[in-house]
Amino acid sequence: MPIRAAIIEDVETVREGIAALMERGNDLICVAKFADAESALQRIGPLNADVILVDIGLPGQSGIDLARQVKARIPEILIMMLTVYEDDERIFESLKAGASGYILKDTPPERLISAIKELYNGGSPMSPSIARKVVEAFQSPSSDEQSELTEREREILSLLCQGYRYREIAERLFVSIDTVRAHVRHVYEKLHVNSRYELLSRGRRNKPA
Amino acid sequence: MPIRAAIIEDVETVREGIAALMERGNDLICVAKFADAESALQRIGPLNADVILVDIGLPGQSGIDLARQVKARIPEILIMMLTVYEDDERIFESLKAGASGYILKDTPPERLISAIKELYNGGSPMSPSIARKVVEAFQSPSSDEQSELTEREREILSLLCQGYRYREIAERLFVSIDTVRAHVRHVYEKLHVNSRYELLSRGRRNKPA
DNA sequence: TTGGCAATCGCATGATAATGTGATTAATCA
């Protein structure tokens, strides 16, 4: 009945501290503590952990690679990163590797425990700034160039980037298709592109797919 | 000093209820309440709202389109969707339209208030099941489709993704434009897409921009 | 030898996008 959790964290104080926090109540039990990725990977299998907390900066293999491997081996396991790192690269690599949660280490202890429960109950707990970065990944980047677009042009850009056809955009905005074309022209001029694909591909030229 | 919030919600009880919740403490004030998108759009400008709560299922124009328009007009405004809808389409359309939060209507009142504060303080509050869907959007089943492309098809794919036109690709590869078209067809077939837009968004229907 | 596949190419057609050119109206600012 209690949530079975494992901790992979090299700093002993942190590891033991979190384990102690878990055991305070009776809805979490700490089934294992590992100081490095390699031993976790070796021994995690038979433990039937529901949830693992993974530090990223481990000695030897990184926590992200560990997450990827554990997820591949035990697809239903829930992984939450617990880390100091707030950079985009590690955040998104972790999510892609299979992490369902991402909590920064400065999170208060009660929040950490409630995050584990939230994860177990179908949520994806993230520290606030992480969640903001994740959500912003869905939004078209606001570059300085975009600040020279008019309001209407920004609306057009948004719909263009979502793949709507001119006719569809016209219907949605209650204007004629020629109006859409006029706005698209201005957007392309201001953003120095010549086609929708160039717009979507900005920054991708000379890079592999 | 207090967070200035506006509510766009057609059901009066809900609208007034949330406004009353906001005014209970002294760190939130409700600067406006609107029952439909059109009047919100008309009058939101001068209100200097920090945060708007937007229902999706409004009479007339949808809350998602409203979010897009408000974001285009006031890029720094923070938008949180407050809705019964949990379907992928609306979730991701909302995020792409500029929403930074997405809370389901069955959320307890205290959580709703804390979510607004979290949003204002740089987070992206989401109901747990929503957050899970958002995170899972980064976790595509590793698509081995690309492994069934021939070497030539992979070259074509790369150039397509970089936004080059067929003619440009033909010149680059020293083949005719019809050859490019032939390869493109095969690429689209194998990757189960019907257009370059779909290709560029592949597996990204609900994916980051 | 035959069949399958990859690479190449062509013609035709319809849909959509992009471009050229022009115009009107309203709002704002010097």
Place this chain on the structure above:
DNA sequence: TGATTAATCACATTATCATGCGATTGCCAA
């Protein structure tokens, strides 16, 4: 008041994309 800009719209044309259908040649495996 005049100039500028934004939003809107139109007509015309060209360019590009996507699809249907067909073909040839070379290579490789059964």
